[in-house]
Amino acid sequence: GYGRFGVIYVEGATNETTITSRFRLQIDATAESDNGITFGARARIQQDNDGDSNGANLGEDAASVGGTFRNDRIETGINGIRYFARSGGLEVGVGNIYGAIDSMPGMYPVELGLTGLSYDYIINQAGGYSATYDSDGNGAAGRNGVEVLYAMGDLKAHLSYSELDLVANNNDLEGERIEGYLAYTFSGWTVALGLQDSDNAGDTELALTVGGNVGVADLTFGYADNGTNGDAFAITAAFDIGAATRLTAVVLDQESYTDTVYGVGVTHDLGGGTSLRGGVQNNRNGATVADLGVRFNF
Amino acid sequence: GYGRFGVIYVEGATNETTITSRFRLQIDATAESDNGITFGARARIQQDNDGDSNGANLGEDAASVGGTFRNDRIETGINGIRYFARSGGLEVGVGNIYGAIDSMPGMYPVELGLTGLSYDYIINQAGGYSATYDSDGNGAAGRNGVEVLYAMGDLKAHLSYSELDLVANNNDLEGERIEGYLAYTFSGWTVALGLQDSDNAGDTELALTVGGNVGVADLTFGYADNGTNGDAFAITAAFDIGAATRLTAVVLDQESYTDTVYGVGVTHDLGGGTSLRGGVQNNRNGATVADLGVRFNF
Amino acid sequence: GYGRFGVIYVEGATNETTITSRFRLQIDATAESDNGITFGARARIQQDNDGDSNGANLGEDAASVGGTFRNDRIETGINGIRYFARSGGLEVGVGNIYGAIDSMPGMYPVELGLTGLSYDYIINQAGGYSATYDSDGNGAAGRNGVEVLYAMGDLKAHLSYSELDLVANNNDLEGERIEGYLAYTFSGWTVALGLQDSDNAGDTELALTVGGNVGVADLTFGYADNGTNGDAFAITAAFDIGAATRLTAVVLDQESYTDTVYGVGVTHDLGGGTSLRGGVQNNRNGATVADLGVRFNF
Numbered sequence: 058g059y060g061r062f063g064v065i066y067v068e069g070a071t072n073e074t075t076i077t078s079r080f081r082l083q084i085d086a087t088a089e090s091d092n093g094i095t096f097g098a099r100a101r102i103q104q105d106n107d108g109d110s111n112g113a114n115l116g117e118d119a120a121s122v123g124g125t126f127r128n129d130r131i132e133t134g135i136n137g138i139r140y141f142a143r144s145g146g147l148e149v150g151v152g153n154i155y156g157a158i159d160s161m162p163g164m165y166p167v168e169l170g171l172t173g174l175s176y177d178y179i180i181n182q183a184g185g186y187s188a189t190y191d192s193d194g195n196g197a198a199g200r201n202g203v204e205v206l207y208a209m210g211d212l213k214a215h216l217s218y219s220e221l222d223l224v225a226n227n228n229d230l231e232g233e234r235i236e237g238y239l240a241y242t243f244s245g246w247t248v249a250l251g252l253q254d255s256d257n258a259g260d261t262e263l264a265l266t267v268g269g270n271v272g273v274a275d276l277t278f279g280y281a282d283n284g285t286n287g288d289a290f291a292i293t294a295a296f297d298i299g300a301a302t303r304l305t306a307v308v309l310d311q312e313s314y315t316d317t318v319y320g321v322g323v324t325h326d327l328g329g330g331t332s333l334r335g336g337v338q339n340n341r342n343g344a345t346v347a348d349l350g351v352r353f354n355f
Numbered sequence: 356g357y358g359r360f361g362v363i364y365v366e367g368a369t370n371e372t373t374i375t376s377r378f379r380l381q382i383d384a385t386a387e388s389d390n391g392i393t394f395g396a397r398a399r400i401q402q403d404n405d406g407d408s409n410g411a412n413l414g415e416d417a418a419s420v421g422g423t424f425r426n427d428r429i430e431t432g433i434n435g436i437r438y439f440a441r442s443g444g445l446e447v448g449v450g451n452i453y454g455a456i457d458s459m460p461g462m463y464p465v466e467l468g469l470t471g472l473s474y475d476y477i478i479n480q481a482g483g484y485s486a487t488y489d490s491d492g493n494g495a496a497g498r499n500g501v502e503v504l505y506a507m508g509d510l511k512a513h514l515s516y517s518e519l520d521l522v523a524n525n526n527d528l529e530g531e532r533i534e535g536y537l538a539y540t541f542s543g544w545t546v547a548l549g550l551q552d553s554d555n556a557g558d559t560e561l562a563l564t565v566g567g568n569v570g571v572a573d574l575t576f577g578y579a580d581n582g583t584n585g586d587a588f589a590i591t592a593a594f595d596i597g598a599a600t601r602l603t604a605v606v607l608d609q610e611s612y613t614d615t616v617y618g619v620g621v622t623h624d625l626g627g628g629t630s631l632r633g634g635v636q637n638n639r640n641g642a643t644v645a646d647l648g649v650r651f652n653f
Numbered sequence: 654g655y656g657r658f659g660v661i662y663v664e665g666a667t668n669e670t671t672i673t674s675r676f677r678l679q680i681d682a683t684a685e686s687d688n689g690i691t692f693g694a695r696a697r698i699q700q701d702n703d704g705d706s707n708g709a710n711l712g713e714d715a716a717s718v719g720g721t722f723r724n725d726r727i728e729t730g731i732n733g734i735r736y737f738a739r740s741g742g743l744e745v746g747v748g749n750i751y752g753a754i755d756s757m758p759g760m761y762p763v764e765l766g767l768t769g770l771s772y773d774y775i776i777n778q779a780g781g782y783s784a785t786y787d788s789d790g791n792g793a794a795g796r797n798g799v800e801v802l803y804a805m806g807d808l809k810a811h812l813s814y815s816e817l818d819l820v821a822n823n824n825d826l827e828g829e830r831i832e833g834y835l836a837y838t839f840s841g842w843t844v845a846l847g848l849q850d851s852d853n854a855g856d857t858e859l860a861l862t863v864g865g866n867v868g869v870a871d872l873t874f875g876y877a878d879n880g881t882n883g884d885a886f887a888i889t890a891a892f893d894i895g896a897a898t899r900l901t902a903v904v905l906d907q908e909s910y911t912d913t914v915y916g917v918g919v920t921h922d923l924g925g926g927t928s929l930r931g932g933v934q935n936n937r938n939g940a941t942v943a944d945l946g947v948r949f950n951f
Contacts, residue, residue, distance in 0.1 A: 058682065060682060060692070060693070060694040060734070060736055062736040062747045062748065075797075076747055076748070076797050076799065078734065078736055078747060078748050080682075080694050080696060080731075080734040080736075082680065082682070082696075084380065086356065086358060086378075086380070086653040087651070087653060088627055088628040088629050088651035088652060088653050089627045089629070090625035090626050090627050090629040091625060091626030091627060092625070092626075094625070094629070096358070096629050096649055096651035097358070097651070098358035098378050098653075100378060100380075100400075100402075102696075102730070102731060104696075104731060104733070104734055106748065106797060134400070134432030134433075134730030134731070135378075135400060135402060135432070135730075137402070138358070138376065138378040138402055140358055140360040140376055140378075142649065151360045151374055151376060152360065152374070152376050152404065201373075201374050201404060203374065327686035327687060327688070327690070328686050328687030328688075329684055329685045329686050329687055330684040331684050331685070331686040331690070331692050351692055351738065353683070353684035353692035353693070354684055355682040355683060355684050355694075382678065384654065384656060384676075384678070384951040385949070385951060386925050386926040386927050386949035386950055386951050387925045387927070388923035388924050388925050388927040389923060389924030389925060390923065390924075392923070392927070394656070394927050394947055394949035395656070395949070396656035396676050396951075398676060398678075398698075398700075432698070432730030432731075433676075433698060433700060433730070435700070436656070436674065436676040436700055438656055438658040438674055438676075440947065449658045449672055449674060450658065450672070450674050450702065499671075499672050499702060501672065
C-alpha cells in the first residue's frame with residue numbers, strides 16, 4: 058500500500074487551502090489449486106481525508122461538535138472485495154470488478170500531482186461512467202460485476218458485465234452494462250479500443266487511445282464518445298527531466314465541461330519508495346486546483 | 356481466513372439468480388502469562404456480498420445512484436471481539452461469545468453447498484435463537500456475554516450467559532439467557548444435550564444431538580424444543596464418494612416451517628486449500644434454493 | 654496492540670456493573686528516503702465495548718432487536734490516520750495529530766485501573782479540550798491538524814495547530830487552536846510548560862507539570878488553567894510494591910467538578926505481556942467507579 062499527505066488548493070471553495078491525505082493498505086489473499094488455478098481476493102483498507110473524491114468538498118464540515126469536524130467520515134474499513142480465478146493469461150473476476158473501459162491501456166496515462174486533482178483530464182470522467190474498481194471503505198460490497206480478462210503476447214482483451222440499479226428501492230436491478238476493450242502493442246505503440254452498451258444514457262459508448270514514445274516524451278492520445286455527455290479529446294505527455302524527476306502535462310477538451318482542462322505535474326523520486334509530488338490544473342469548471350506533498354510506498 | 360464466490364439461486368426472489376461472495380480475514384491475537392494462562396482476542400474482518408444472512412435478500416437494491424447498488428452495505432471492518440483466557444481444558448470467554456447451544460457438537464454437522472443455504476436444516480434456527488458468535492462487521496461490539504468452556508478426555512461442557520435487551524431505548528437490559536451443554540463421546544458416537552433458560556419465549560429450550568459413523572456415512576440425529584416455535588427433528592448424512600469428493604444430505608422437520616426442509620450438497624477438493632462447492636435445498640418456505648462456486652482458504 | 658477485558662462498576666448508572674473490553678491493533682507503516690527522512694502512517698483498529706469513553710454509558714441499549722444490544726456501535730475499522738515525516742530529533746505530523754498539550758510529559762502520569770476510569774484525574778480533562786489523538790474507528794478521518802515535534806538531549810518541544818468547526822454545517826472551519834509545550838529534564842526531574850491559544854473559550858490555556866522520583870515513589874504535580882472551566886490541581890503517585898506489583902494514587906481538584914477526584918489503582922504483572930489491573934475512583938460527580946480485569950499485549 059501507500060500513504061500520501063500534503064496540501065491542496067481549490068479556487069473558490071469555502072476552505073480554499075486544506076490538508077489532503079490518503080492511507081491505503083492492500084490485502085491480497087490467494088490460494089492455488091493442484092491444477093494451477095489461482096483463486097484470490099483483493100481488499101483495500103483505504104482512508105482519504107475526505108470521503109468524496111471531488112476536491113471541491115475537501116475540508117467541509119459536517120455535524121460538528123466542539124472543535125471536531127468531518128465526523129461523518131466512515132472511510133474506516135475494507136472496500137468491496139474483488140474475487141478472481143486465474144490460469145495462464147486468462148482471469149475471471151467477480152465482485153468489485155475493474156471494469157473494461159476504466160482499465161483499458163491509455164485511459165489513465167498519468168496521475169497528475171499528488172492526488173490526481175479529481176482526474177478531470179481523463180476522457181471517460183465526464184459523467185460518462187463505466188464499471189470501476191472502488192477503493193473506498195464506504196463502497197464496501199456496494200459493487201457487483203463479472204469480468205473476463207485475457208492476455209496473449211501483444212494482445213490484451215477484457216470483457217465486463219454489471220447490473221445497474223436505475224430505479225431505487227424497488228428490490229430490482231433493472232439495467233445492464235456490457236463493456237469490453239481490445240488492445241494491441243506493435244513497434245512500441247499501444248492502440249486500445251473500448252466499446253460499451255449501457256442502459257445509462259450518459260455512459261461512455263466508445264473510447265480509443267493511442268500511446269507510445271517520441272524521443273524524450275511518452276505521449277498518449279485519447280478520444281471518447283461519452284453518450285449524452287458528448288465527445289472528449291485528450292493529449293497527455295510525460296518527460297524525464299534529470300535522473301529522478303518526471304514532468305507531466307495534460308490537455309482535455311470535453312463537450313460538457315465549462316472549460317478546457319489543462320495542467321502540469323511533477324514527481325521527484327526521493328528513493329526508498331518515497332517521492333515529492335505536485336501539480337496545477339485548470340479544472341472542468343475553469344477553477345485553478347493545485348496540490349503538493351509526499352507519497353511513500355510500504 | 357477464506358474467500359468464496361459463486362452464484363446463488365433463490366426461487367421467487369425479485370432477482371432469482373445473483374452473485375454470492377464472502378471474504379473472511381481472521382485475526383487471532385494472544386499472549387501467555389508466566390503461569391501458563393493464554394489470554395487472547397479473536398477478530399474477523401468479514402464481508403458478504405449481502406449483509407443479510409438470509410439468501411432471499413441477496414441482490415436487493417438500496418438507496419441507489421447512477422448504477423451503483425447496495426451502497427447501504429457496511430460490512431467493512433472488524434466484528435465484535437471475543438476475548439478469552441485459557442488454561443488447560445478450561446476457557447473463559449467474554450464479549451462476542453460462541454454461545455453454548457449454538458456451538459454444541461452436532462448442531463452444525465455439515466455446511467450445505469457453498470454458502471450453507473441459509474442453514475434452514477439446523478435444529479435451532481427456527482427463530483429459536485441462542486447466543487451466537489457474529490462474524491459480521493456490523494455486529495461490532497454489538498454482542499456481550501460471558502461463557503465457560505471445559506474439556507477433559509471424552510467430556511465437553513459449556514455454560515454461557517448473556518443479557519437481553521427486550522425493551523428498546525430505555526437504557527436497560529431487562530432479560531437474561533443462560534445456556535449450557537454437556538457432550539460425551541464413547542465408541543465413536545458423540546451425544547450432546549443442551550439446555551437453555553431465556554426470557555425470550557421463542558428461544559430454544561432443549562437440544563439433543565447424536566452423531567457417529569455407520570459404514571461409509573457420518574450420521575447426525577438432532578432434536579430441539581424451540582419454545583413457542585415448536586419442535587424440530589433433523590437427520591444429516593455425509594459420505595465420501597471418491598478421493599476428493601464428499602456428498603451431504605439433510606432433512607429437517609420443524610413445526611413452525613411451511614415445509615419440510617431437505618437438500619443435498621457436494622464438495623470437491625481441488626487441492627491447495629481450494630474447493631468447488633454446490634448445493635440444492637427445499638427451504639423452510641418450500642422454495643428451491645441452490646448455489647455453486649469456489650472457496651479458497653488463505 | 655493490546656486487548657483488555659474485565660468488569661466495570663459505575664455507581665448510579667442504569668446498569669451499574671457491566672463487562673468492559675477493548676481491542677487495539679496498531680498498524681505502523683513507514684518508508685525511508687535516500688537522505689534519511691522517514692515517512693510513515695499510524696493507524697489503529699480499535700474496538701471498545703462501548704463507543705463512548707464515558708463509563709456512565711457502558712451497557713446502554715440502542716435500537717434493539719431480539720436480544721441484541723449496542724447494535725449502533727460502529728467501532729469497526731481504522732481510526733483517523735496520523736502521517737509523519739521524521740529526521741533526527743525533528744518530526745512533522747499531519748492528520749490525526751497527537752496535540753501538544755495532550756502529549757506533554759506529566760499530562761497522563763498514570764493510567765488508573767484497567768480502563769483509566771474516564772481519566773477524571775487528568776488536569777486538562779475538564780471540558781478543557783486540546784487536540785488529541787483519537788484511537789476510535791468512528792474518529793476516522795475526523796481530525797485534521799499539523800504539528801512539529803523536536804527533541805535534543807534533555808529538551809523536548811512540540812507545537813501543534815488545528816482548525817475548529819465552531820458553527821456546524823456551514824461548510825467552513827471558523828476557529829483555530831494553536832498549542833505548544835517546552836519540557837526540560839534535569840537531575841531526574843522533568844518540568845513541562847504548555848500554552849494554548851484557542852477560539853474555544855473552554856479550552857485549556859496553560860498547563861504546568863513537574864514529575865520526578867522521591868525514594869520509592871514516582872510523583873507528578875500538575876496545574877492547568879482550563880479557561881472558563883477554571884483551575885485544576887493534581888498530585889499523582891506511583892510505588893512499586895514487590896517485584897511485580899505497582900500501586901498508583903491520584904488526587905485532583907478541578908473548579909468545575911462537583912467533587913474532588915481521588916482514586917487508587919493496582920497493576921500486577923503476570924509475565925509475557927499480561928497483567929491484572931484494577932482501580933477505584935471517586936469521580937468528578939462524586940460517584941464511585943471501579944474496574945478489574947486483565948490486559949495482554951500482542
